[in-house]
Amino acid sequence: MSDWTSGAEAIVYQSCASCGAVQYCRRSFCSVCGAPDPQEKRASGAGTVYATSLVCRAATPETRAHVPYNIVLIDTAEGFRMMGHGENDLAIGDKVNARFAQFAGRLVPYFEKAK
Amino acid sequence: MSFITGVGLTSFGKHEGSSSLDLMSKAAELAIADAGLKRSEIDGILCGYSTVSPHIMLATVFAEHFGIRPSYAHAVQVGGATGLAMTMLAHHLVDAGVAKHVLVVGGENRLTGQSRDASIQALAQVGHPDYEVPLGPTIPAYYGLVASRYMHEYGVTEEDLAEFAVLMRKHALIHPGAQFHDPITVADVMASKPVAKPLKLLDCCPVSDGGAAFVISRERTGDVGVRIRGCAQAHTHQHVTAAPALNELGAEIAIAKAKAISRVAISDVRYAAVYDSFTITLAMLLEDLGLAKRGEAAARVRAGHFNHDGAMPLNTHGGLLSYGHCGVGGAMAHLVETHLQMTGRAGNRQVRDASLALLHGDGGVLSSHVSMFLERVR
Numbered sequence: 001m002s003d004w005t006s007g008a009e010a011i012v013y014q015s016c017a018s019c020g021a022v023q024y025c026r027r028s029f030c031s032v033c034g035a036p037d038p039q040e041k042r043a044s045g046a047g048t049v050y051a052t053s054l055v056c057r058a059a060t061p062e063t064r065a066h067v068p069y070n071i072v073l074i075d076t077a078e079g080f081r082m083m084g085h086g087e088n089d090l091a092i093g094d095k096v097n098a099r100f101a102q103f104a105g106r107l108v109p110y111f112e113k114a115k
Numbered sequence: 116m117s118f119i120t121g122v123g124l125t126s127f128g129k130h131e132g133s134s135s136l137d138l139m140s141k142a143a144e145l146a147i148a149d150a151g152l153k154r155s156e157i158d159g160i161l162c163g164y165s166t167v168s169p170h171i172m173l174a175t176v177f178a179e180h181f182g183i184r185p186s187y188a189h190a191v192q193v194g195g196a197t198g199l200a201m202t203m204l205a206h207h208l209v210d211a212g213v214a215k216h217v218l219v220v221g222g223e224n225r226l227t228g229q230s231r232d233a234s235i236q237a238l239a240q241v242g243h244p245d246y247e248v249p250l251g252p253t254i255p256a257y258y259g260l261v262a263s264r265y266m267h268e269y270g271v272t273e274e275d276l277a278e279f280a281v282l283m284r285k286h287a288l289i290h291p292g293a294q295f296h297d298p299i300t301v302a303d304v305m306a307s308k309p310v311a312k313p314l315k316l317l318d319c320c321p322v323s324d325g326g327a328a329f330v331i332s333r334e335r336t337g338d339v340g341v342r343i344r345g346c347a348q349a350h351t352h353q354h355v356t357a358a359p360a361l362n363e364l365g366a367e368i369a370i371a372k373a374k375a376i377s378r379v380a381i382s383d384v385r386y387a388a389v390y391d392s393f394t395i396t397l398a399m400l401l402e403d404l405g406l407a408k409r410g411e412a413a414a415r416v417r418a419g420h421f422n423h424d425g426a427m428p429l430n431t432h433g434g435l436l437s438y439g440h441c442g443v444g445g446a447m448a449h450l451v452e453t454h455l456q457m458t459g460r461a462g463n464r465q466v467r468d469a470s471l472a473l474l475h476g477d478g479g480v481l482s483s484h485v486s487m488f489l490e491r492v493r
Contacts, residue, residue, distance in 0.1 A: 005245045025354075025356075026245075051260040051263045053257075054259075054311065055255075055256050056310060057310045059232045059253055060232065071250060082246070082356060083247050083252070108249065
């Protein structure tokens with residue numbers, strides 16, 4: 001299943017049929033119990049802001065064009081944590097939903113406050 | 116048993132025209148002379164890495180350059196925890212009889228050897244290549260994320276964090292080797308340019324050229340011995356996305372193990388050397404290690420607790436924040452200063468009693484931790 005890391009408008013995670021653990025970074029096994037072939041699932045994009053950092057000093061010409069941009073950690077409704085971009089005024093605890101945005105020639109998840 | 120028998124440290128800042136190998140050599144020479152040894156007596160080498168001159172076999176590159184033929188040599192890579200991780204390994208190597216005198220060395224021309232952008236970019240690669248790095252985070256952003264959460268959970272403010280920058284600068288003012296010698300105030304830190312909120316320029320360590328080295332030996336070579344009483348590591352994650360909760364980080368695990376191995380309590384500690392890549396790093400680690408209660412480290416700074424003449428002198432050379440940060444050698448400067456304090460050689464920075472010291476290093480984004488206790492033996 002393709003996701004934003006390969007240019008598709010989706011957030012994908014894996015779920016272990018054996019122990020029930022969920023993981024975000026794709027692997028061919030469950031990182032908790034080691035069982036093979038965790039099931040790939042598409043996440044809803046809903047979650048809660050865990051942490052934020054507004055980047056004001058970037059290191060490449062491509063990323064500098066976007067300054068300032070907000071790097072956020074989101075605790076997703078499905079139970080895994082992920083990094084994304086978000087509205088600049090997001091606060092810890094805010095309920096958010098994902099859309100997708102262009103950043104430095106790539107598609108990235110962008111979280112907005114839930115209406 | 117193992118002793119730190121010699122230490123060497125260059126000034127940090129600009130060393131125009133010096134390569135990483137030059138800086139490593141300079142520090143190594145100082146450490147070997149300090150131990151009262153000849154370079155031919157060094158039979159083990161552990162070295163860090165250089166982002167300016169990456170090499171798959173840096174230890175043997177260095178050994179050849181420096182002119183020694185050790186019976187044990189390799190590089191170690193644990194980010195900011197590398198210096199203490201090498202010291203821990205050297206401790207076990209000499210204790211097991213694998214080598215008699217292990218040279219631990221790190222040095223890099225990180226400031227003049229590459230652009231600041233190149234340094235920031237190289238370091239950002241500790242993030243996940245598929246799930247984090249494409250989002251354009253920087254090391255300050257990884258720590259900025261941690262800072263935002265820590266401030267949220269424990270009521271720490273940006274002014275609280277600024278206190279640590281001011282303290283480290285105050286200490287650097289009286290060390291001639293430090294990169295920065297201009298005094299700063301909390302207001303200066305607050306007014307400095309935002310880098311990755313809540314972190315501002317003066318919350319961040321600089322990029323430096325410099326080198327540091329130690330010799331770890333099976334027997335002491337001088338009158339005053341600095342013995343490695345015990346040490347331990349903990350590694351809970353690599354990427355900030357996968358980090359555990361703030362009260363379950365590796366510093367707490369490493370220090371608990373180190374205390375048990377060393378049979379030492381925090382109340383026995385007289386001097387502290389704690390990794391301080393950012394103000395938030397230092398604030399969190401002091402609290403994780405038990406050198407301050409949760410959310411109270413800044414209050415202890417304001418009360419003078421961590422001053423030269425305070426109850427727990429901390430990073431009296433100025434730390435990464437103000438002595439400077441040249442990569443692996445950066446946090447090794449903490450151990451060099453600790454050794455000088457323990458052996459009564461810190462001059463106008465000398466503290467009253469540094470008979471038992473706690474050192475702590477952190478690599479990645481609070482990913483890898485090494486805690487170590489040193490004790491003075493006469």
